[in-house]
Amino acid sequence: MLFGSRRLIGIDIGSRFIKIADLEVSKKNKKLNHFIVIPTPEGVFSGSDIQNVEPLAIAIRAGLHTEKIKNKNVSLGLQGASVIVKKINMPKIDKKMLDQQIRWEAEQYIPYDMSQISLSYHVNESSALSDSSDVLIVAAQKTMIEQLNQLAHSAGLKVGALDLSSFALANAFESAYGKLLGQGIMLVHVGALVTHVVIIANGEIVYVRDIGIGGHHATSEIGKNMGLSTQEAEVLKIAASRGDEVPEDIFSSIDLFNTSLAEEIKNSRDYFFGSQDDSVQLNQVYISGGSAKLIGLTDKISAAIEVPVAFFNVLGNVSVLPKNQLISMDELMSISPIAIGLALRERGD
Ligand SMILES: Nc1ncnc2c1ncn2[C@@H]1O[C@H](COP(=O)(O)OP(=O)(O)OP(=O)(O)O)[C@@H](O)[C@H]1O
């Protein structure tokens, strides 16, 4: 039986929508058997952090039940203000010593009590030729991991893998586009409250950052400037992005939002590429997330950093079963990359 294998269901828990991907990967192809989008229940999130797991567990369990998904092994994403990612450079050492050394190194850089922290890391393989390696250390509060385990338990599921949402995004990218050697790629995934920025140089993740800005802030800006409720502003924002006729006033609010997000993305680009030698240039930005289609956003980013921006097509080499086409392929392409990246992980990875 397939779910007796190492397959995992990818669950991307956003502040606005929960996205669930049931992906079947074989040597020949990838098949998206199910893709579920569930509105995140009220009161689950406090800012970008989960505060109440019970309603979340009920919603996820109901979604899986409706779609008759039997596989109980899931892969969950870590994101939010309390996850810290630091890049360090450390001497090459034996794999066995690495865990211990990383903990020691992390103590120097992570401003938390280490007994409360769970660490994972990603070693940049392209530094193979030198005698030191770049390592991305991910530090998450143990309480956050316990909370995700609690969530899985309440929903009758088992956590097979936990991954940083940004790593899942990069994983989905490599699976769709391959390892792009010699190129500098920036992934920008714009959700409701958070924007993930990932830089991949020479096929390796070299930089990740979560910016605390997302489409919800564009909605708030519209609401504030036009005296509208959040719901009214949200409807208008989406109508504008679809090219429908809307009051002219809305565009200045959206432009303000686009400008501030583009500025933050430019800062990330400058921070990373300003500190590198010229061996890799930034060639291309790929954008995704529910807010990727916000009117004017791609043009604003591309103008700010003078690099072309394209929509990240995670579905290029994935066959999508017709029953998942309740939402448009365009929308599916925007919102699915993190859930798909999580589903690409295997149990015990
Ligand atoms: N067509 C559209 N044009 C512009 N914005 C859109 C469109 N469709 C959805 N959005 C916005 O996308 C956001 C939801 O996207 P997504 O599902 O990626 O967020 P999330 O994962 O729940 O949030 P986060 O991860 O930031 O907590 C909302 O802010 C919504 O307004």
Ligand SMILES: [Mg+2]
């Ligand atoms: Mg999200």
